Amino acid sequence: MFERRMRHLNRYKDIIIAFSRNGLGFLLKELGLNDLHVIPKRLYKQRNPEAEEKTLGERIRLILEELGPTFIKFGQVASTRPDIFPDEIISELEKLQNHVPPFPYEEAKEIVEAELGESLDHVFKSFEEEPLAAASIGQVHLATLRETNERVAVKVQRPNIENKIETDFEILKELATLAELRMEWAVRYRARDVVEEFAKTIRLELDYIVEARNMTKMNQQFEDNDDVYIPKIYSEYTTKKVLVMEFVKGVKLKEITEEQVVGYEKKKIAETLAEMTFQQVLIDGFFHADPHPGNILIQPQEKLVLLDFGMVGRLTEEMKRQFGTLLISLMRENTDKMVDVMLEMGVAPDDIDKELMKTDVDVLMDRYYRVPLSDVSLADAVSELFQVAYKHKIELSADFTLLGKALLTLEGTIEQLDPDLSVVEIAEPYGRQLLKDRYNPKKMAARTFDQVIEFGEMFTSLPKQLKSLSSIIKKDKLRIEVQVPDLNLLLKKMDRISNQLSFSIVLLAFSIIMVGLIIGSALSGESSFIWNLPAIEIGFFVAVSMFIWMILAILKSGRF
Numbered sequence: 322m323f324e325r326r327m328r329h330l331n332r333y334k335d336i337i338i339a340f341s342r343n344g345l346g347f348l349l350k351e352l353g354l355n356d357l358h359v360i361p362k363r364l365y366k367q368r369n370p371e372a373e374e375k376t377l378g379e380r381i382r383l384i385l386e387e388l389g390p391t392f393i394k395f396g397q398v399a400s401t402r403p404d405i406f407p408d409e410i411i412s413e414l415e416k417l418q419n420h421v422p423p424f425p426y427e428e429a430k431e432i433v434e435a436e437l438g439e440s441l442d443h444v445f446k447s448f449e450e451e452p453l454a455a456a457s458i459g460q461v462h463l464a465t466l467r468e469t470n471e472r473v474a475v476k477v478q479r480p481n482i483e484n485k486i487e488t489d490f491e492i493l494k495e496l497a498t499l500a501e502l503r504m505e506w507a508v509r510y511r512a513r514d515v516v517e518e519f520a521k522t523i524r525l526e527l528d529y530i531v532e533a534r535n536m537t538k539m540n541q542q543f544e545d546n547d548d549v550y551i552p553k554i555y556s557e558y559t560t561k562k563v564l565v566m567e568f569v570k571g572v573k574l575k576e577i578t579e580e581q582v583v584g585y586e587k588k589k590i591a592e593t594l595a596e597m598t599f600q601q602v603l604i605d606g607f608f609h610a611d612p613h614p615g616n617i618l619i620q621p622q623e624k625l626v627l628l629d630f631g632m633v634g635r636l637t638e639e640m641k642r643q644f645g646t647l648l649i650s651l652m653r654e655n656t657d658k659m660v661d662v663m664l665e666m667g668v669a670p671d672d673i674d675k676e677l678m679k680t681d682v683d684v685l686m687d688r689y690y691r692v693p694l695s696d697v698s699l700a701d702a703v704s705e706l707f708q709v710a711y712k713h714k715i716e717l718s719a720d721f722t723l724l725g726k727a728l729l730t731l732e733g734t735i736e737q738l739d740p741d742l743s744v745v746e747i748a749e750p751y752g753r754q755l756l757k758d759r760y761n762p763k764k765m766a767a768r769t770f771d772q773v774i775e776f777g778e779m780f781t782s783l784p785k786q787l788k789s790l791s792s793i794i795k796k797d798k799l800r801i802e803v804q805v806p807d808l809n810l811l812l813k814k815m816d817r818i819s820n821q822l823s824f825s826i827v828l829l830a831f832s833i834i835m836v837g838l839i840i841g842s843a844l845s846g847e848s849s850f851i852w853n854l855p856a857i858e859i860g861f862f863v864a865v866s867m868f869i870w871m872i873l874a875i876l877k878s879g880r881f
Contacts, residue, residue, distance in 0.1 A: 571618030
């Protein structure tokens, strides 16, 4: 326990220095971290004049890069959540880079041998000491299998990275809890839940067995496609911390988009990239969520090789149908259908204003009115539709936000390869194929059968449920709660009406008494006296006193 607290304090020091140095020290005060007396006050006072000239997004990016792997990954995952972070911060988070030096070969060797349970020389004929690449979670070494003489890439997880990341997660949860106690926006966006969701995503990336399964599944999806290739996995040598896959040669797409390498047919690469993406999304329902140019190799004949499957998205049949319907509705400018399907795609609040949402979609669609389909940016249109959903507090699935991010990355890459290529026109036949498949007789029969089974189970359980309800009623334990919207406001209005009525009655009584006394005196020709005082004056005094008392009582209650 003591060791854990010390780890936290040391990490808090790093966080305080990073925030203060990049001009965001005021956030520490808002979170109450300036009350940590065990941390020297001088750490809070560190300043960097250059940082104060940067934008908020730039400062946040610099802080995350300074704090290392967990925070970099946190930022990269956060860049997929435009429902939480504004565009100016998202654009900076997308620039996050893993500037991490490789760890020593001896440590890599120790991890591989511990994971495989054999010496390195027994498994590999050769194992290059210098890594091919190093990232925040692991690094890749080139090797040759002893048994088959095949060239492989061995991905090795960084030493103790899981413990370091878990420590950072614990601190992030503590910070999120503090934020929810002190900041209204943190409560609105459920900061603790967001941190937990991000932690879940990053934990999956820490398990190389999960990544290996993702690659194997994607390999099966494209096994008959001559234009796309997924490296083979050697499952017998793959563990949670070591991943062994086929070594594939090729030129990084990044080098082609940046004009570092020439001689490739960019138009064909762009078309293959778009077709590959829409097959994953609309046909297979399983897609690479981070298809940036650094994760794609290009081989001769413009063949694409996908790498790094730590982050993937999954769409169920229903989610595919929803997204496909959204695309078709977008192309047909069917606003009503777009609103309906967006409501299906997420969890909407009970008080959502559907007409206002439709107006927002109409305003968005006006931007695309009479614009040729080939000129429409699918990623921008989908992203803006998602923004409308977020504005109306519709909670979309994390896989939909990953999809939006993947589409933005795709269009950005295609724009560099072939600016004239229309992603919308490539997507349309896949959307139509999706809808066509949905109404395939075999699939309709399967869905009907599932529904029959579901209804059958419901009717089978109905007698038991009715018996249970009857038992509750007999025991007088049945409770019915009735909720009336704005009940307090209604009661307050009724209270005001009753007070106004009381006031009117008192005023009327006062008038009747006075009129009676005046008429009585006029008819008799004499004035009435009570205790030697004129009755009219006494009545007037009593009525006025009651009138004033009632007015003061009503005004004091605030219910008039």
